[in-house]
Amino acid sequence: xxRIYNHYISRTAFLLFxxxxxxxxxxxxxxxLIRFPDAVEVSVSFETFxxxxxxxxxxxxxMIFSMATxxxxxxxxxxxxxxxxxxxxxxxxxxxxLMTLIFYVLPDLHFGRGMLGxxxxxxxxxxxxxxxxxxxxFNLEILESRAIVLGAGIKCIELLKINPDKKDLKLVxxxxxxxEENCVDPSKIQMxxxxxxxxxxxxxxxxxxxxxxxQNRRGNxxxxxxxxxxxxxxxxxxNEADLFEREKGQLLVKSLYPSWIVFxxxxxxxxxxxxxxxxxxxxxxxxxxxxxxxxxxxxxICIFIESxxxxxxxxxxxxxxxxxxxxxxxxxxxxxxxxxxxxxxxETNDPRITRVxxxxxxxxxxxxPQIINVLKGxxxxxxxxxxxxxxxxxxxxxxxxxxxxxxxxxxxxxxAQVRYxxxxxxxxxxxxxxxxxxxxxxxxxxxxxxxxxxxxxxxVLGKGGR
Numbered sequence: 001x002x003r004i005y006n007h008y009i010s011r012t013a014f015l016l017f018x019x020x021x022x023x024x025x026x027x028x029x030x031x032x033l034i035r036f037p038d039a040v041e042v043s044v045s046f047e048t049f050x051x052x053x054x055x056x057x058x059x060x061x062x063m064i065f066s067m068a069t070x071x072x073x074x075x076x077x078x079x080x081x082x083x084x085x086x087x088x089x090x091x092x093x094x095x096x097x098l099m100t101l102i103f104y105v106l107p108d109l110h111f112g113r114g115m116l117g118x119x120x121x122x123x124x125x126x127x128x129x130x131x132x133x134x135x136x137x138f139n140l141e142i143l144e145s146r147a148i149v150l151g152a153g154i155k156c157i158e159l160l161k162i163n164p165d166k167k168d169l170k171l172v173x174x175x176x177x178x179x180e181e182n183c184v185d186p187s188k189i190q191m192x193x194x195x196x197x198x199x200x201x202x203x204x205x206x207x208x209x210x211x212x213x214x215q216n217r218r219g220n221x222x223x224x225x226x227x228x229x230x231x232x233x234x235x236x237x238x239n240e241a242d243l244f245e246r247e248k249g250q251l252l253v254k255s256l257y258p259s260w261i262v263f264x265x266x267x268x269x270x271x272x273x274x275x276x277x278x279x280x281x282x283x284x285x286x287x288x289x290x291x292x293x294x295x296x297x298x299x300x301i302c303i304f305i306e307s308x309x310x311x312x313x314x315x316x317x318x319x320x321x322x323x324x325x326x327x328x329x330x331x332x333x334x335x336x337x338x339x340x341x342x343x344x345x346x347e348t349n350d351p352r353i354t355r356v357x358x359x360x361x362x363x364x365x366x367x368x369p370q371i372i373n374v375l376k377g378x379x380x381x382x383x384x385x386x387x388x389x390x391x392x393x394x395x396x397x398x399x400x401x402x403x404x405x406x407x408x409x410x411x412x413x414x415x416a417q418v419r420y421x422x423x424x425x426x427x428x429x430x431x432x433x434x435x436x437x438x439x440x441x442x443x444x445x446x447x448x449x450x451x452x453x454x455x456x457x458x459x460v461l462g463k464g465g466r
Contacts, residue, residue, distance in 0.1 A: 001145075001168050001246050005446035006266060008246045010168050011143040013073050016134055017064070023126050024060040028052075031119035035112070055111045059099065059119060066095035067127075069456040075135070084131050092120050145169050147209035147238075148202060150223075152176035152184045155213040155240055158254070160184070162247050169247055172205050177214060177221050198226040202235050209236040211243050249419060250434035251441060253400055261404075266441035269407065276445060277380060284381045284452070285374045292368055299330055299365050302356045307334065312369055317386035320409045325378040327386055328369035332357030364459050370412045382448040383411025384436040387429075395429050402429075405436045408443065415439040415447070418454035 001008040032052055067073065070091040096116060103110045145168060149156060152174040159171065173190035175198075176182055182189060192201055202210060210230055214222065231237050238246075241255035261267065300311045313331040316324050333352040353361065360366045373379040379386065384405040387395070395402045416435035420428070439447065 003246075005444040006442040007444065007447045007450065008249065010075060012134075012168060013075050015143065016075075016131070017073060019130055019134065020067070020127060021060060021064065023130050024063050024123060025056055027122040027126050028056045028059050028119050030122055031115050034118055035115040052111070055109055058102065058109050059116070062098050062102070063092065063095040063120075063123065065453070066098060067091040068453045069094065069460060071457045071461065074454075074457075081128070081132060084128060084135075088124060088127055088131075092124060096120055143168065145209050145236075146172055146205070146207040147211050148172050148190070148205060148207050149174045149211045149213050150177070150198070150227075151180065151213040151215075152182045152189055153180045153213075153215050154183050155215055155255070156184050158244070158252060159211070159213055159240060162244075171211075172207055175201070179221060180214075197229070198223060199230050199233055199235070202230060207235070209238060211238050211240060213240040244434075245438060245441075249415065249438050251437035253430060253434055253437070256401060256437075264441075267407075268443070273444075277443075277448075278377075280445060280448060281374050281381045285371045288368075288381075289371045292365075295365060296330075296368050299356070299360055299368075303331055303354075303360075306356045307331075307354055316389060317410070318389055318392045318406060319378055319386055320406060322403070322406050324389060325373070325386075327379075328372055330360055330366040330369060332361050332366045364413075364455075367412055374412065378409070380409040380411045382413055382439075382443075382451050383409050384414050384439065385417060385432075386410035391429070395426065395433075398426055399430055399433060401437065402433055404440060405433060408440055413451060413455040415451055418451055418458055 002011055002014055003009075029052070067088070070087050072087050072091060099116055100113065103113070147169060149159060149171055153176075156174055162169065162171075171188075174184045174188050175192060176189060190201075190205075192198075196204075198210065210227065212227070216222070227237050239255070241252055241260060244250050244252040244255070303311045311331060313329045314326045315329065317327040319325045332354060333350075334354060357366070370379060374381055392402075414436065415438060416432035419435050420432050422428075439451075
């Protein structure tokens with residue numbers, strides 16, 4: 001994994017992204033050669049390249065953005081050719097629409113829809129072949145980190161949940177310690193040879209990382225000197241908390257301890273970061289309000305026609321520092337949704353949800369009035385979702401470090417929202433907390449932009465709504 005502004009990016013995804021930048025730039029200039037053959041001469045090729053560079057960059061970035069919003073850089077498995085094609089086609093159609101819109105908004109970038117059509121015509125097979133080569137046929141083991149796990153006990157159960165199709169990490173085997181109860185499939189366990197050191201074992205399996213997943217790190221069984229020897233010979237030593245942060249974008253609650261938080265990096269709450277985030281919130285909120293105002297008006301009318309007033313629903317939520325505020329949402333449930341006076345988790349196919357409500361919840365339109373909360377400074381555009389005081393009191397009592405998510409402002413969208421389904425239980429709240437803690441630790445403008453792009457994918461594909 002590559003670390004960019006405290007956020008981990010898959011090496012495979014980065015290679016794919018970089019390659020497709022080059023491919024899209026190339027097909028754009030191929031389109032120029034085909035569309036304007038009389039204007040392009042070999043002797044002035046560099047001048048031609050420079051003249052159209054601004055248009056080429058715009059085309060390339062818009063296409064990459066469209067592909068990202070359709071989820072083409074979420075590499076959770078090895079896709080087949082049909083799956084790649086079924087994602088590429090709508091992404092390029094979206095890119096065509098966005099480029100057409102840019103032609104009207106920024107006329108200086110206009111290079112003609114005919115030229116755009118030619119570039120996209122060549123982009124489809126070029127991108128399809130690129131992805132087939134890199135994701136289907138090319139051996140990516142050179143990008144893969146081979147690791148052995150020191151330990152085979154209860155902490156290793158979580159490690160087995162890491163997606164086995166990921167190309168950035170291969171867990172070669174698990175090395176049990178004396179007296180440790182094995183919780184791993186025996187076929188995955190490797191016993192050390194007599195008098196074999198960890199360094200020798202690592203060299204035998206050609207690994208470049210050792211993952212420490214041991215419940216008790218005190219006592220004679222913990223091989224600290226051997227781990228030090230491995231470290232000094234260039235083998236990376238990682239604990240399971242750091243591994244989950246890197247590979248899954250979570251902070252594993254079971255593996256956290258106060259000293260790791262206190263002495264580790266991240267958790268930047270500086271004035272500079274706060275000012276940058278507030279500026280981003282204001283700009284993003286004004287843009288979103290301008291773009292979605294017609295949608296909000298239509299949603300309000302539909303809600304009023306179906307179930308009357310009120311159209312906007314006010315509900316108490318917990319914000320930064322544990323302070324309460326009233327969040328604004330389009331009402332998606334019946335007026336008597338909580339007639340017994342007790343808060344309830346939303347359920348799948350919840351009977352309290354109206355017909356209009358089911359649509360606006362699926363498309364996340366019900367969250368749009370929270371733009372006002374952002375402009376008032378009660379929320380951020382990106383951050384942990386605010387929860388109701390009733391559930392916060394319950395979760396703080398049951399879940400360690402739950403209050404840590406209140407160290408920053410809640411958001412309209414967040415890392416947990418784009419990485420996990422809609423939560424409806426304490427178990428779901430724990431999973432989402434682990435994503436929220438990752439965001440609290442590593443939040444940056446770069447990560448905010450990634451979350452916004454992923455949010456568009458969630459909205460377009462209707463993921464996770466309930």
